[in-house]
């Protein structure tokens with residue numbers, strides 16, 4: 063009883079995935095979660111994309127608390143004058159195994175953890191791991207207050223604010239350049255209103271991203287997801303830019319709510335929760351060392367997530383990395399060798415999967431996305447262009463090229479624009 | 491020393507007011523989805539009192555609750571704090587039982603357990619604040635009771651109790667077996683240790699049905715209830731603020747006086 | 758909507774033990790006071806010319822500690838089970 067094969071720190075997607083796979087393989091697994099209940103500390107924007115979760119929990123949507131399916135994506139460029147949106151609907155997205163799921167984390171994480179328990183892992187909630195037990199070079203377990211817990215391997219799945227990963231000497235101090243902050247309100251609305259307002263039927267749902275005014279042109283964006291009976295509305299912004307410009311996400315979110323485009327979507331709704339969380343977005347460059355003797359780092363703690371601007375995906379990366387860590391531990395258990403040589407297999411699996419490959423593909427994105435023009439100038443240009451195209455004031459219209467030239471004039475050179483487009487092609 | 495502690499699952503009393511909702515039609519509290527129920531804080535103190543006795547004298551603590559399988563969480567919480575055994579009494583015939591019926595069910599469960607020296611309960615449940623159950627259990631078992639204890643000690647096979655009064659406390663000494671209900675003045679319930687939580691997680695918790703405790707059906711459920719809830723509402727408070735202005739203090743105070751007079755007359 | 762109103766919607770199990778402390782010595786010659794803009798819960802408030810901090814409404818995001826260039830903030834999570842408890846997330 064008093065020794066475990068593996069101790070997992072954190073019951074988010076990464077921790078649950080690794081614990082589930084290990085427990086199913088018959089390993090003795092102990093999961094610590096600092097929240098009063100699983101999910102108590104976790105928030106996000108809203109949607110899970112890709113097949114990862116289905117590998118873990120086949121046909122999970124049949125019993126898991128899924129809010130809605132993502133059947134419609136909208137990307138909007140917002141300015142004070144108006145907005146231009148790309149609205150993408152796909153009927154395919156409404157057919158199993160589905161493309162995206164809108165979830166609320168507190169409910170969903172709790173469900174995941176129940177599956178982990180059913181598979182035989184011990185889940186200990188309301189316990190915060192304070193430190194790692196280290197003997198020489200090897201990690202031997204964890205410490206909570208004065209209590210010690212021993213295991214062959216520890217899997218860190220502690221999320222973005224990875225204090226233990228830092229204590230283990232695997233990452234350096236964060237800089238505000240590496241971090242985005244997300245804030246969100248859950249706004250209650252009746253099911254009927256949501257379905258009418260967003261033109262949805264049954265379990266259909268919409269994921270919306272906003273660029274431009276919602277961050278006052280600072281790097282970042284806004285989001286809106288339709289839940290069953292509420293909306294998740296939030297803003298994400300680069301921490302360094304908030305500080306430099308003396309702006310608070312609190313104020314950005316309030317402004318966002320009063321933008322006419324948003325105001326009409328949330329009208330009559332009642333805010334029922336306010337939450338905040340960090341996102342480690344610096345990409346490949348900020349990934350810590352992911353293993354050492356007796357230790358593996360997964361999910362957000364390993365900065366394994368993709369934020370290309372239009373895409374913010376972390377949960378699927380967390381699950382994939384959690385599963386990869388579990389496979390590695392299974393192998394190490396067979397060899398009874400938990401040294402970093404064996405555990406380096408983890409890095410290998412990640413390299414062969416989308417986790418590190420996507421991060422490699424989009425490695426230029428973090429730098430590109432710091433380009434302020436994306437959030438400030440381009441939304442304005444796009445909206446103005448649209449206005450010029452659609453406005454009919456009785457005068458003869460100008461050719462499109464002339465209109466573009468007029469809109470651009472004095473604000474950005476053609477060469478600058480061209481160079482940004484080329485960079486965008488390479489980065490995202 | 492065999493100690494039995496009766497515990498109850500309640501809505502988290504630390505809920506912000508915005509999450510507290512009632513269904514006016516059905517006179518029921520609507521629990522906020524996803525926020526787990528907790529152990530009644532007074533009952534946690536009763537567990538604490540039991541643990542203190544066990545720390546000093548040794549013995550065995552059994553916690554007992556009524557409810558469905560979901561009450562497992564609070565039983566595990568008590569086990570994690572250090573209780574030895576847990577027990578759930580569960581049956582659909584118990585639904586909508588009032589405090590008297592609950593007292594009867596607990597007493598039947600305790601009779602089936604058989605051996606006990608001391609029974610501890612919270613002074614009241616922090617949801618409805620009735621504070622009746624402990625007394626009813628003692629009555630059914632025919633044992634002495636002291637309510638609202640701030641200290642419980644077992645000395646030479648007897649129990650010494652300090653009972654909270656409005657301006658101090660009274661001291662009692664009772665023969666065992668006895669039932670004591672515990673008040674907030676007892677102090678703080680301990681937090682479970684890590685190992686406590688881990689050990690409690692895999693502990694078997696038996697569930698006894700109404701039949702197993704030989705329930706007299708006429709004594710439980712809605713029909714047996716001696717009191718009935720008439721109306722459940724959330725009181726609304728309104729605050730209004732008005733600035734009274736005037737040329738000088740005289741005028742302002744005159745205006746204020748007449749405002750106050752006006753309200754007196756009207757309300 | 759004011760921040761206090763927003764925070765009042767959340768469930769907090771506030772611990773008696775403080776999990777974040779600010780060494781106000783360090784704040785005195787901190788010009789930009791980044792913590793004021795970094796905290797999504799307005800836990801840092803400028804009173805006249807000094808920073809006051811209260812941990813009760815903390816959403817445990819970790820921004821303040823990263824933002825504070827003076828290292829004046831000693832930061833950890835609340836003890837297990839305490840702090841904010843999201844219902845939706």
Ligand SMILES: Cc1cc2nc3c(=O)[nH]c(=O)nc-3n(C[C@H](O)[C@H](O)[C@H](O)COP(=O)(O)OP(=O)(O)OC[C@H]3O[C@@H](n4cnc5c(N)ncnc54)[C@H](O)[C@@H]3O)c2cc1C
Pocket residue numbers: 071072073074075076077094095096097101103104105106107108109110111189190191192219220221222226243244245246296298339340341360361362363367374375376377378380
């Ligand atoms: C605003 C925002 C929007 C997002 N939107 C999306 C989206 O739409 N789609 C998407 O795929 N991803 C999104 N993400 C990213 C996604 O939420 C994360 O990538 C994902 O949650 C990472 O999972 P994880 O298991 O690594 O970490 P987490 O989910 O953060 O889980 C970590 C767990 O560890 C626990 N913990 C931490 N320290 C300790 C300790 N010392 N002891 C015990 N327990 C501990 C925590 O309480 C928590 O439960 C978003 C993130 C944010 C902030």
Ligand code: SF4
Pocket residue numbers: 779781783784785787789790791792793808824825826827828829830
């Ligand atoms: S940023 Fe740090 S040093 Fe500056 S005012 Fe805030 S807490 Fe003090």
Ligand code: SF4
Pocket residue numbers: 777795796797798799800814815816817818819820821822
């Ligand atoms: S952790 Fe986040 S919410 Fe808490 S004080 Fe720091 S910045 Fe504010």
